[in-house]
Amino acid sequence: xxxxxxxxxxxxxxxxxxxxxxxxxxxxxxxxxxxxxxxxxxxxxxxxxxxxxxxxxxxxxxxxxxxxxxxxxxxxxxxxxxxxxxxxxxxxxxxxxxxxxxxxxxxxxxxxxxxxxxxxxxxxxxxxxxxxxxxxxxxxxxxxxxxxxxxxxxxxxxxxxxxxxxxxxxxxxxxxxxxxxxxxxxxxxxxxxxxxxxxxxxxxxxxxxxxxxxxxxxxxxxxxxxxxxxxxxxxxxxxxxxxxxxxxxxxxxxxxxxxxxxxxxxxxxxxxxxxxxxxxxxxxxxxxxxxxxxxxxxxxxxxx
Amino acid sequence: xxxxxxxxxxxxxxxxxxxxxxxxxxxxxxxxxxxxxxxxxxxxxxxxxxxxxxxxxxxxxxxxxxxxxxxxxxxxxxxxxxxxxxxxxxxxxxxxxxxxxxxxxxxxxxxxxxxxxxxxxxxxxxxxxxxxxxxxxxxxxxxxxxxxxxxxxxxxxxxxxxxxxxxxxxxxxxxxxxxxxxxxxxxxxxxxxxxxxxxxxxxxxxxxxxxxxxxxxxxxxxxxxxxxxxxxxxxxxxxxxxxxxxxxxxxxxxxxxxxxxxxxxxxxxxxxxxxxxxxxxxxxxxxxxxxxxxxxxxxxxxxx
Numbered sequence: 001x002x003x004x005x006x007x008x009x010x011x012x013x014x015x016x017x018x019x020x021x022x023x024x025x026x027x028x029x030x031x032x033x034x035x036x037x038x039x040x041x042x043x044x045x046x047x048x049x050x051x052x053x054x055x056x057x058x059x060x061x062x063x064x065x066x067x068x069x070x071x072x073x074x075x076x077x078x079x080x081x082x083x084x085x086x087x088x089x090x091x092x093x094x095x096x097x098x099x100x101x102x103x104x105x106x107x108x109x110x111x112x113x114x115x116x117x118x119x120x121x122x123x124x125x126x127x128x129x130x131x132x133x134x135x136x137x138x139x140x141x142x143x144x145x146x147x148x149x150x151x152x153x154x155x156x157x158x159x160x161x162x163x164x165x166x167x168x169x170x171x172x173x174x175x176x177x178x179x180x181x182x183x184x185x186x187x188x189x190x191x192x193x194x195x196x197x198x199x200x201x202x203x204x205x206x207x208x209x210x211x212x213x214x215x216x217x218x219x220x221x222x223x224x225x226x227x228x229x230x231x232x233x234x235x236x237x238x239x240x241x242x243x244x245x246x247x248x249x250x251x252x253x254x255x256x257x258x259x260x261x262x263x264x265x266x267x268x269x270x271x272x273x274x275x276x277x278x279x280x281x282x283x284x285x286x287x288x289x290x291x292x293x294x295x296x297x298x299x300x301x302x303x304x
Numbered sequence: 305x306x307x308x309x310x311x312x313x314x315x316x317x318x319x320x321x322x323x324x325x326x327x328x329x330x331x332x333x334x335x336x337x338x339x340x341x342x343x344x345x346x347x348x349x350x351x352x353x354x355x356x357x358x359x360x361x362x363x364x365x366x367x368x369x370x371x372x373x374x375x376x377x378x379x380x381x382x383x384x385x386x387x388x389x390x391x392x393x394x395x396x397x398x399x400x401x402x403x404x405x406x407x408x409x410x411x412x413x414x415x416x417x418x419x420x421x422x423x424x425x426x427x428x429x430x431x432x433x434x435x436x437x438x439x440x441x442x443x444x445x446x447x448x449x450x451x452x453x454x455x456x457x458x459x460x461x462x463x464x465x466x467x468x469x470x471x472x473x474x475x476x477x478x479x480x481x482x483x484x485x486x487x488x489x490x491x492x493x494x495x496x497x498x499x500x501x502x503x504x505x506x507x508x509x510x511x512x513x514x515x516x517x518x519x520x521x522x523x524x525x526x527x528x529x530x531x532x533x534x535x536x537x538x539x540x541x542x543x544x545x546x547x548x549x550x551x552x553x554x555x556x557x558x559x560x561x562x563x564x565x566x567x568x569x570x571x572x573x574x575x576x577x578x579x580x581x582x583x584x585x586x587x588x589x590x591x592x593x594x595x596x597x598x599x600x601x602x603x604x605x606x607x608x
Contacts, residue, residue: 014381015347021377039377040344043319063409065380073325073343073373077318094409101405105367105398106448144410 001029003153003204003302005227008044009036010294012233012247012269013066020044020296021066022269024229025055026151026206028133033057035149035208041070042077048297053083057128059135060091060119061210062146068095072102079110086113090127090137092145093118119147124221131155138221140212143246148212150221152205158198204302207262210269213243214252219260226302228262229294231269236283250280254287268294305333307457307508307606309531312348313340314598316537316551316573317370324348324600325370326573328533329359330455330510332437337361339453339512345374346381352601357387361432363439364395364423365514366450372399376406383414390417394431394441396449397422423451428525435459442525444516447550452516454525456509462502508606511566514573517547518556523564530606532566533598535573540587554584558591572598 004027011019021038025045032055034041045052052074060068068091078087089095096116103110117127119137128135133153140146157179160170168186170178178184184192207222209215210231222228233247242249248256250267257265265288267281274280277293284291292298308331315323325342329349336359338345349356356378364372372395382391393399400420407414421431423441432439437457444450461483464474472490474482482488488496511526513519514535526532534557538546546553552560554571561569569592571585578584581597588595596602 013384014377015350017347017350020347039374040347043324043344043347046319046321065377065406065410069373069377069380069406070343073318073369076369076373080317094405098405098409101398101402102369102373105402106369 002304003028003206005206005229005300005302006048006050007229007266007268007294007298008041008048008050008296009038010268010270010296010298011066012231012271014272015040016272018296019270019272021070022061022210023070024208025050027054028130028151028153030054031056031130031132033059033135033151035059036061036067036210037071037074038066039069039073042074044296052078053081053085055087056085056130057088057090057135059137059147059149060089060095061140061148061208062142062144063092063094063098064144064211067211072099075099075103075110075114076106078112079107083112086115088115088117088128090117090119090135093120120145136221138218140209140218141215141246142211142213146211148207148209148218148221150205150207150225153203156201156203158201160197161199164192164197206302209256211247213246214248214255216256216259219256222256222262223260225260225262227264227266227300228257228260229266229268230256232267232280232284233269233271235274235280250283251287254284254291257284257288257291263290264300265291266294266298266300267291270294306608307332307510309510309533309604309606310352310354311533311570311572311598311602312345312352312354312600313342314572314574314600314602315370316535316575318576319344320576322600323574323576325374326365326514327374328512329354331358332434332455332457334358335360335434335436337363337439337455339363340365340371340514341375341378342370343373343377346378348600356382357385357389359391360389360434361392361394361439363441363451363453364393364399365444365452365512366446366448367396367398367402368448368515371515376403379403379407379414379418380410382416383411387416390419392419392421392432394421394423394439397424424449440525442522444513444522445519445550446515446517450515452511452513452522452525454509454511454529457507460505460507462505464501465503468496468501510606513560515551517550518552518559520560520563523560526560526566527564529564529566531568531570531604532561532564533570533572534560536571536584536588537573537575539578539584554587555591558588558595561588561592561595567594568604569595570598570602570604571595574598
């Protein structure tokens with residue numbers, strides 16, 4: 001059991017020897033989501049020990065190649081490895097056409113069910129509901145239709161307090177009901193609210209904002225996230241280029257993190273022009289101290 | 305100056321930690337050809353120090369993804385790096401459509417001229433004539449339209465013999481004419497054939513046969529090649545599977561090499577089920593002794 005994020009590719013535009021192209025895997029209690037899938041993502045999965053057969057959802061933020069050119073190869077690897085489980089792909093509409101022409105050129109059909117969801121026709125907010133988490137989408141501000149995502153766990157129950165168990169010796173069925181929200185009635189007819197019995201749990205969340213220019217409307221979607229991955233393609237001296245290209249600087253990312261009161265900011269989609277990451281991260285830290293720069297293979301575990 | 309082959313990806317179907325997907329670069333005096341371009345090829349180029357901007361031709365053998373899914377990413381990297389030189393892509397017709405939909409989704413146009421040549425509508429034999437080499441194509445026998453390639457150098461001239469120079473003191477213009485094939489007439493009117501003056505040179509060649517079942521018609525195209533890269537997806541005990549899938553075994557590859565009297569056989573497109581390469585290569589060596597198994601990054605230099 002876990003809520004764990006693994007960054008597979010943290011570079012921008014074209015790969016380097018140290019940074020692959022955009023992709024991250026979010027593992028919520030062994031159901032995995034892949035966000036973006038740049039070329040080489042399946043190799044990075046091998047390198048960093050991702051159990052790819054547990055991926056149930058793939059979310060593609062936008063149709064710039066560094067965010068999706070690795071997807072079709074991954075689809076075929078699953079086919080060759082005789083995947084059976086259904087796969088949900090969430091992406092801009094044209095992605096379906098791009099995948100289909102490549103699939104039909106090679107095989108009559110993939111050997112597993114592939115369900116495509118057109119992000120452009122879905123309303124913003126929760127789009128995917130799983131047993132242990134939901135995924136929301138929201139618009140970013142890039143050069144073409146681009147979406148951010150929030151993976152938020154749901155339904156994880158707190159523990160019954162030891163004092164209550166020792167005093168009332170509830171049976172398993174009663175415990176289940178309390179965890180689900182029922183209050184408890186003592187033999188004397190006194191009602192004890194379940195909020196007095198169950199320890200509250202923090203429900204974790206991870207937000208993905210890449211690629212985007214500085215875009216304050218995302219704040220309402222990512223507020224209080226445990227981890228915000230925000231692109232920071234450039235340093236602050238390149239603000240003009242960031243604006244021209246629809247990207248963010250270190251400062252832009254930090255401003256969003258600060259206003260959204262997230263707990264941890266991870267900078268990614270780093271232009272290959274930068275090698276001194278200390279200087280890079282310090283720019284953001286001047287505004288939002290709990291900031292780190294992503295690297296390929298970086299793992300963040302929010303809980304066991 | 306060189307005739308050099310670098311194997312970038314030597315695995316089959318899906319990548320492993322040790323073998324990337326099909327791709328090889330042939331460098332003939334600093335004009336480079338790329339044959340096949342599986343996912344991750346541009347990363348392998350970085351890893352193995354290929355000067356990708358010198359690639360002028362890309363030949364795609366067939367439209368199984370492990371032979372071409374890396375091409376569109378490479379095209380965009382050239383675009384981002386502001387390539388100016390024209391690029392020739394030689395592949396099955398549908399490749400054009402697959403590339404175009406992905407290009408137009410992202411940018412109005414690539415910033416360099418891209419010339420597409422439909423392999424299926426070209427006759428077998430020489431299809432590409434460069435100053436220092438030609439490339440021929442010929443049909444292979446796989447599950448869909450698939451082509452082999454022969455890169456053969458041309459026009460490299462031999463040296464004038466020292467004895468001749470010392471005896472007749474020819475001027476530079478006369479030397480040029482002799483190298484181009486003219487005979488020499490002495491002051492006494494005696495004709496000396498240029499073949500008696502010029503040291504003959506061996507014109508090197510490299511043949512690519514992947515993917516294919518055992519297919520003797522290729523022999524006429526690859527006869528006397530310095531290096532034959534022939535797929536050997538399976539060992540001989542898997543002959544039934546090789547036939548079912550349209551692939552070759554170690555024995556099939558060695559039989560082609562022996563009948564074509566090539567100088568060196570390189571086995572590639574190795575199924576990930578094999579780890580003991582000694583056993584693998586020995587099967588082929590029993591028929592064709594000068595055999596090696598390709599590995600990612602393997603370089604063969606035929607001349608300086």
